[in-house]
Amino acid sequence: MQTATRLAKDASDDAIVQAVAAGDVAAFELLMRRYNRRLYRTARSILKDDAEAEDALQEAYLLIHRAIGQFRGEAGLSTWMTRIVANEAIARARKRRRRAEIIQLDGETEWEAAGDAMNDAMPEQPEQAALRAEARRLLERKIDDLPDNFRTVFMLRALEELTVDETAQCLGIPEATVRTRFFRARGLLRESLSREIDHAFDEAFSFDGARCDRIVAGVLQRIAPDMIAYLKKIDP
Numbered sequence: 001m002q003t004a005t006r007l008a009k010d011a012s013d014d015a016i017v018q019a020v021a022a023g024d025v026a027a028f029e030l031l032m033r034r035y036n037r038r039l040y041r042t043a044r045s046i047l048k049d050d051a052e053a054e055d056a057l058q059e060a061y062l063l064i065h066r067a068i069g070q071f072r073g074e075a076g077l078s079t080w081m082t083r084i085v086a087n088e089a090i091a092r093a094r095k096r097r098r099r100a101e102i103i104q105l106d107g108e109t110e111w112e113a114a115g116d117a118m119n120d121a122m123p124e125q126p127e128q129a130a131l132r133a134e135a136r137r138l139l140e141r142k143i144d145d146l147p148d149n150f151r152t153v154f155m156l157r158a159l160e161e162l163t164v165d166e167t168a169q170c171l172g173i174p175e176a177t178v179r180t181r182f183f184r185a186r187g188l189l190r191e192s193l194s195r196e197i198d199h200a201f202d203e204a205f206s207f208d209g210a211r212c213d214r215i216v217a218g219v220l221q222r223i224a225p226d227m228i229a230y231l232k233k234i235d236p
Contacts, residue, residue, distance in 0.1 A: 006026055007019055007024075007026070007027050007030055009030065011027075011030070013076075013077040013078075014073075016030060016031050016034075016077075017068055017071055017077060020065070020068050021068055021069040028065060032061060035078055035081060036057075037160075038078065038082065038156075038160045039057055039060065039081060039082060039085045040053055040054070040057050041155050041156075041159055041160060042082055042085050042086055042089070042152065042155065042156065042170075043056040043057050043060070043085050043086075043088070043089040044155075045143075045151045045152040045154075045155035045156075046086065046089035046090060046093055046148070046151075046152055047089050047092060047093055047096075048144050048151075052092060052096075053089070055092075056085065056088045056089045056092050057085060057088075059088050060081075060084050060085040060087075060088040060089075063084055063088065064081055064084055067084075075169050076166070076169075078166075079166060079169045079170050082156075082170040083169075083170055083171075083172065086152070086170065086171060138193070138196065139193075142189055142192045142193060142196075143155070143189070145192065146185050146188055146189070147188075149181060150181045150182075150184060150185040150188070151185070152171065153167060153171070153178055153181040153182050153185060154181075154182060154185035154186070154189075156170060156171075157178070157182045158182075158186075164178050164179060164182075167182075
C-alpha cells in the first residue's frame with residue numbers, strides 16, 4: 001500500500017486540495033491551519049459571538065471536506081471556502097433571529113483602524129500590554145456594533161486585507177457594493193471611536209470625588225489662620 005507523502009507547510013493550495021481529495025488527513029489539517037483566522041473572522045463578523053463562530057466554522061469545515069473533491073478552481077480556494085463559511089454563518093443567524101431582522105449580505109441598507117507605533121527593540125511593559133489589550137477590546141466592540149452587512153466587508157477588507165475583487169467574490173456582491181460598504185464602515189468606526197475619545201478627554205484627570213475633597217480640605221486648613229485673623233479684625 002502506498003503511503004501518502006506529508007506536504008510541506010508552504011505547499012500550494014492545488015497540492016493540498018488534491019491530497020485532501022485523496023484522503024490525506026494531515027493535508028486537511030494544513031488547510032485548516034492556513035485559513036483558520038480568515039474563516040473564523042468571517043463567521044465571527046456575521047454571528048458576533050465567539051462560540052457560535054467556532055461552531056459555524058467547524059460545520060463549514062465538514063462541508064468543505066465532503067465537497068473538496070468537487071472543487072474545480074473557478075474561484076480561488078480561499079474564496080470558495082469563505083463563501084461556504086459565510087453561508088453556514090448566515091444560516092445560523094437566520095435560525096437565531098427568526099422573528100428579528102435577518103442578515104442579508106446581498107441586501108441594501110441606509111446606513112482605519114489605527115496602526116500601532118510599537119518599538120520592537122524594547123520589551124513591552126505590563127502597562128503597555130494592558131493598554132494594547134484595552135484598545136483591542138474597544139476596537140472589537142466597535143466593529144461588532146457596525147451594521148451586519150458592513151461588518152463582514154470591513155472584516156475581510158481591513159483585517160484580512162482582501163482586495164475589492166476577492167471580497168466581492170467571497171460574498172457574492174458587486175465590487176461597487178464592497179467599496180461603498182467599506183467606505184461607510186470606516187466612517188462609522190471613525191465617528192464611534194472619536195466619540196469614545198471625546199468622552200475620555202472629558203473624564204481625563206478627573207477633579208471630582210476624593211481628589212477634589214482632598215484639595216479643598218487642604219486649602220481650607222492652610223487658610224484657617226488667615227480667616228481667624230480676619231474675623232478678629234472685623235469683629236474685635
